[in-house]
Amino acid sequence: MDRLISLEPSNLVVIRVEPGQKCSGQLTLRNVMYTMPVAFRFQPRNKDRYTVKPLTGIVAPLGTVTVEIVYHLPPGSFLPDSFPCSDDSFLLHSMVVPGATIKGSMSSFDAVPNDWFTTKKKQVFVDSGIKIMFVGSPVLAQLVMDGSMDDEREVLDRSDPAWNPANSVDQHGETLLHIAIAQSRPDIVQLLLEFEPDIELRSRSGSTPLEAAAGCGEELIVELLLAHKASTKRSESSSWGPIHRAAVGGHVEVLRLLFLKGANVDALTKDGNTTLHLAVEERRKDCIRLLLANGSKPDVRNTKEGDTPLHIAAGLGDEQIVKLLLQKGANKDIRNKTGKTAYDVAAEYGHVRLFDALKLGDSLCFAARKGEVRSIQRLIEN
Structure with missing residues (x-):
């Protein structure tokens, strides 16, 4: 016989570490002797890091005792000194005690003199194979x-x-999925998804994993999240949804993936801009083309200023975007909340090269064809 006590469920003790909580795990000791009580002593080699209860005891034949192992985190730290597998070790001494009397229960605890395990007259079994694994957020x-x-x-x-x-968060409120996305690790995202995390769990900033991945341009991660039914809608706590973040970042392929899953091309941000407004503001021409090709309405006015994407393009002085919007049917006569057309905005910022496209060219030609001299004079003066 090589041991008197078996370890259940195994020699590996799992200790969960969480900030502000007791870090503890349990190990069951089973007396494998059919007729004899067994005394034990369970000791951590590093007594400053661990508290064990009970340290000693007598276990009835075929009886069990559950030992609690409490780990004390280093001061000021959220993490053990070594993890996930600890380099700490323990010693379990055991010996047969034929004459021992157990009162009132299957076992008695913390009543065994230490000299029982040091005497040379008795055979003492020693198990040093107990290991610790740390888990937790x-x-x-x-x-x-x-x-x-x-x-x-x-x-x-x-x-x-x-x-x-899989829903663990770090001390900054970031979920494991958010951390993996920030590290550009689709392989880790795939691993986490195997353990069924809440795919809509938000970070402290309010973004969902899909919103974060779309903003980073992580195509493969976006595809993985969409395959697990991640919502393409903007979460209530987020200012921008996945489609907005992708457009602002110029991530065309991410936009394509979102459209394939039914993302609303004209979905509004929290402050009332469409994706097209944002793409124009950031001069993301490829995204603008894709948005327009997928049915984005070029004449939608935003909530705050009442600007259309054409107003924004005019303010930027971007002739290429202005022409692109006009080709897709943008109405240059729409006025914002201050009563200005896109032409007025261009004039305000001195973008002379936009005048022909936005007003002067078309209106002047029309007035000339009609012979309206006064209209021609007014257009030239303006």
């Missing part, structure tokens, strides 16, 4: 930051599904 967040795929999978596998480990 800070551990998972750091492993995602480090890109440690194998360790991440093992920690997720070892974690209790009841606390939804």
Whole structure:
């Protein structure tokens, strides 16, 4: 016989680490003897890091005792000194005690003298194979930051599904998915998705994972999230939805993916701009073409100023975008909340080269054909 006590469920003790909570795990010791009580002593080699309860005890034949192992985090730290597998070790001493009396229960605890395990007259079994694995939000967040795929999978596998480990957040309020997206790691995103996280869980800034991935231009991650039914709509707490973030960043292929999943091309931002307004403002010409090709309305006015995309393009003095919008049917006679047309905006900023396209050219030709001298004179003077 090589041992008196078996370890359940195994020699690996899982300890969950969470800020502000007790970090503890449990190990069940089972007496494998059919007729004899067994005494045990369970000791951490580093007594400053761990508290064990009970430290000693007597276990009835075939009886069990559950030992609690409490880990004390280093001062000022959210993480253990080593993780996920600890380099700390423990010693479990056990010995048969034929004459021991157990009162009132299957076992008695913290009543075994230490000299029982030091005497040379009795055979003492020693088990030094007990190991610690740390799980929990800070551990998972750091492993995602480090890109440690194998360790991440093992920690997720070892974690209790009841606390939804894939939904862990770091001390800054970022979810594991958000951290992986920021690291440009579609492989880690795919791993996390295997453990069924809440795919709409927002970061502290209010963005969903899809919004974050779209803004970063992470095509593969966007595709993975969409395949897992991520919503293409703007979340209530976010200023911009996925389509807005993709357009502002100039991420044309991400826009294509979003349109394939039914994204609303004219969805509004929190402050009332369409995606086309934003794309024009950022001069994202490829995105503008794609938006218009997918039915974006060029004459929609934004909520605050009442500007159309054409007003914005006129203010920027971007002749190419102005012509592109006009080719797609933009109405240059629409006035914003201050009563200005796109031509008025261009004139205000001194963008003379836009005059022909926005008003002067078309109106002057029309007036000349009609022989309206006064109209011609007014147009020239303006």
